[in-house]
Amino acid sequence: MSPTAPFFYPSPSEAALKLHYIGKSIQDVEAPALIIDAAVVRRNCRLMLEATDALGLSFRAHVKTHKTTQLSKLQVGEDAKSVKLVASTVSEIENLLPWLLECKADGKDVNILYGLPVTPSSIARLAVVARTLGECSVGVFVDHPDHVKFLEAVDASTWPGHIPVWINIDVGYHREGIPAQSAQLADIAYTLTSAKRTHLAGMYTHMGHSYGVSSPEEALKSLSHELEGLEEGAIEFLKITGAHKTRSANAEKVCLSIGATPTATSVQNLLEDTEGAKQYRAMIEKVNQSFAVELHAGVYPVMDMQQLATRARPSQSPSSPTKSLLSFSDLGMRTLVEVASLYPKRTEKPEALIAAGSIVLGREPCKSYPGWGVVSPWPLQDGPHYDPDGSRTGWIVGRISQEHGVLTWEGPQEQMRPLELGQKLLVWPNHACIAGVNFGWYLVVDSDKPDPETIRDIWLRWRGW
Template structure:
């Protein structure tokens, strides 16, 4: 059965009637706000980069869980619409949009990126039927999961495409088989047997470099991407040792590594003997080697349209100077909240603190390696305060220093005596550490557009967010 109907969405029309035309200064808080202009710019940059580099593209929609932003991620035209979801509820909700694309002749491929378990068979079988041949892609990393793949084929009469998930050293060791291990070899043999029986098709190899969030510069992010490619390349060799003519899609990415591909388009700005220049040369060599084999390269990413403090801290692209490509101005998600109380002298060294009406339910509770806090207050709605010109770890000012369920405590880590005054009732905006988690507590996004000069705070749309699993 489909579960989407059990998580009813608020009426978009009713939300638009309530909010469109109002200022974000005049809405109930906390509120999740997206800047459409910044999102479109971030999406267009990624689409242009994969086009220029002749990579395939697969958009992960888990961060935002909306139809509207999915459209921006896949873009216009006739290119394939390749989507990744983390939950089946995302797949069920995006299905009407995928049918729309199919009706216009665009090829659609939806990847459920969680290793398939028996409890998912019924819903995934229905999705396979609804999408048709080649429409659904599954992920596996254990031999027992192949029983579920076979069951989905039996129920839908459609052989699903399958990605083998490869563990490339993600610090969390979340999922995936170790490349060149006995388990990896056994999985490849079994998948090729299913393909021979026309029960499933080994579509490709998939990796997620979650540990790339630890990157602190372009060279490191680029090298993480190279390591992803090398792990999949080695696994592809194993596939081709059994099936030499087998075509494979090698799908790599996490937002730091996927974002870093833009460095390849400005490689002339790095000297050959610099760390960045060496990392680019090594990555290009690996890409060239992959392209000599029967493999297509695909890039995937999810949080890049909205970005957050974690992504800014990776410095996967230049963050300052005339060639800056990743700055505070690219962060498209903010949480609007209200100052509920102020506490002069209560903080460290006698600095002030303030109570913010947004805690971990609104901001998330994931830390950021660049600073001690749970969110950074933007310059919005504060007289004389400008966008920071320094990196996140060097920024000084108001931050969410402590957090509980509904309480955020703003702390000042700037120069004592230079505190920017806050008042009860004042509305502020906060950049969260992790956009995916911060968004989860909201039923919809209020959308503004920073390109509307003089009306940057005016709500231009409302995007309902899918809930559940």
């Protein structure tokens, strides 16, 4: 048996970290550090589960953004009868295994997907998890007939029973996957027709280009395009194999898994009683009669500046004006940084240096503003800050290099928030998935508690591939 990721990438002592951090104030810890607000995360996870349940859809949580067991549990929900997950690395799956075994012992159905077209070198480690969790608990992605061929060659003693495969369909993002009408899909279908070890479990697509939307209406149009494209792929596949003629009325439905956080969260708009919402609900219900539609998403528990820029939901619920849906208050991840120097006269606008560059914040831009992070009003709970949809006045991370981040003041200088050398700041990053990569753990606070500045928990972040 080959060693697993926890062997090659051991985590630090959780007990030692808790002894060091818990009870301290954010202000008193060394920067840079990554702060997660458990209250915001709980709310975002609950909204997703409530929406999918109300629409009769299942939900598959992607764990790649946070890479923690604690947040995976929140994504699934405490009372869930099934645990559906997708992961981007074998390491994520291996690190989840102890909890997944607990879920199995509690009688829950466990199903996890390895979220890239499967490679031969990953088979041995995935097979260990499959043997441990049981048949059909681990699914793999295919988008080439050779994937099926080498899965068919896997020895039954290595990976017992059938291997569920999910076909990646490309609906325009052009990352992984193949178009519904492609000859390559037909080749996969013919290969699976004669397969003995593998069987079709579902079709999967990632609407990554939905990050470019700018309104709930655009997000829902992307969702419908995604669902239509995946349904087309499934129908073409079933026609080629003839399965549509031989499937019994009691046969398990082929699953259609759609999503990316903008399109997945946009379904929360469908809970409103509007004509547009009714039309989209009817479309989903129609597809759900022939297939089992599920949503998947990953960054939605913590959100980030990129997600804010999509405006995939209104900032407040039209039916419940006090209920926040997509605003700065729904961003659950912030990066603690420290001011390293000040340059009030270096350029035409005041600047400051923080000891946090691309290896802390990432280099991904955001379409709504010219920067790599927005400085929050903290330590104030609420206050003026740069808002791409509002005043556009405040500090942003305007330039970035490996270890250095340059803050630039945007807006009238007479309104400038003064900074001091050594001052701690909290920054909302552009892309939460990237902002967490170089941190071994998260410092967890809870804004539902009396003191939202106090560190209440440590969540270890998995490492490796």
